[in-house]
Amino acid sequence: MNDKTKAEPEGMEYLQSLPRRWVTIYIPLGIFVFVLLFPFYWMVITAFKPASELALHTSNPFWVISPTLQHFKDLLFNTPFPSWMLNTLIVSVVATVLSLACGTLGAYAIERLRFQGSKQVGMAIFFAYLVPPSILFIPLASIVFKMGLFDTRWALILTYPTFLIPFSTWLLMGYFRSIPYELEECALIDGATRWQILVKIILPLSVPGLISAGIFAFTLSWNEYIYALTLISSSEMKTVPVGMTTELIEGDVYHWGQLMAGALLGSLPVAVIYSFFAEYYVSGMTGAIKE
């Protein structure tokens, strides 16, 4: 149904003449794309500029005359940046897998097992989704400290699911709802257990949903800031966003080339994943909003 409606708007496009389309569509769209992408262009250009060219009062600042990899070298060999990347990767992957496992089981229980109280649990999950991290970070800091997990990766792996589980459960509930109940009944009659049904019937049918939830959860963990800022204190345990914004700024002299090189490398993993799964990402985002 969606494809049909997507294809049809061309029906009336002939009513607009070409010059009119330029003024009302192409030029505004071009400005939007320029503004939305310019900071990234500027990031890339700065990362490859030698220090002398960064003082842009003289030359044309929009281009690099003699590109250099010096900033990347400095970043990779003279700063803890590689260990930040490793920390972020470990934390994001483990938190994502943990949350997807919990979310799948939870969504299946709420949507299909229909246990007593499942409706209330579903509502609670939705409200949990609306609790923002910035009102939880202070008590979480004191809890994590008392558990002795302060300044460890576990602090982040265990706290990220607070926003990942509600999100992925909610998304997967929508997916499970779209799978016909008859499939499950057939399997029940054939003597399958609930676990077998989940693993052999429901999960294979909801792979797109799992991919959406997975990459969305990974991106959210990779980009998370306030918990990582609060719960981690030593330099080598930090994540990329926190490390980049707290450790690389020394005094009043900003190493802009190095900062932009780090911003570029730190954005690369999520950008690459996104470029492969853009459609899943969009469906994850819109799926989480609907209902």
Added chain:
Amino acid sequence: MLSHRFDNSNLLGWIFMAPAAILLLFFLTYPLGLGVWLGFTDTTIGSDGQWIGLDNYAYLVGDPISRLALFNTILYTVVACAFKFALGLWLAILLNHKLRMQSFFRSVIMLPWIVPTALSALAFWWMYDPQFSIISWVLVKLGLIDRYIDFLGDPWLARLSVVIANIWRGIPFFAITLLAGLQTISPNLYEAAAIDGVTPWQQFRYVTLPLLTPIIAVVTTFSVLFTFTDFQLVYVLTRGGPVNATQLMTTLSYQQAISGGALGEGSALAIMMVPFLLASVLFSYFGLQRRAWQRGGDK
């Protein structure tokens, strides 16, 4: 037999629910309660506090800095959300036309939303640099200004600068979700409107907007929620400065609780945001209700 299945399903349901429930109860519900409790105490880092009732709140209500933070937060949320909505809707409508490379455009405009905000905030920081700002450079070359602008040094310029960065980051969210909403509107309605001889504005006002209202309500609520509790953009760009001009309630509570060690006062500040968040959720809920009623309660 039936009752046996029922029991089984109940037990199994709770077993399946257990991992998520335990994690959420311990790391979400408990901290939420603890946060409320801390707000009533004078706890600091290193010492357990005493119950002091509403003292924190009484102090915060009278404190000029927290009042300024509340003002800034509301200003930041209202201005940024209004522009994100308007520009996002415009971009969604542009993308809803038949275009060459439509999927390419749809993908690239998402980048500001995908990339870690702390890192794109660094790029904005660099573009706002008082000495090397590319924006100032262009404006000087065009002859519009004669001195470089100190974007983050002047109170109102700094507010404007962080709001612009927030709008930049939030436009894709509005554009993509509203585009999904636009694509569910039947083209027949536009054809019928065209036969009736509507102007483009009337078409937008009387066809597109009413049908889009339910999704607008949801998207706006989410955006208000995220913008009101935004932390990292302002923390990275200004740390709340100059002289608290861009201090938000979140950055102020971080400063008090974590940097300053006053966990009780910081918690009270964070809890003070809850009524505003509840109000925005209820606003969206009733917005949706109204639409369902207007459509004859079919959903």
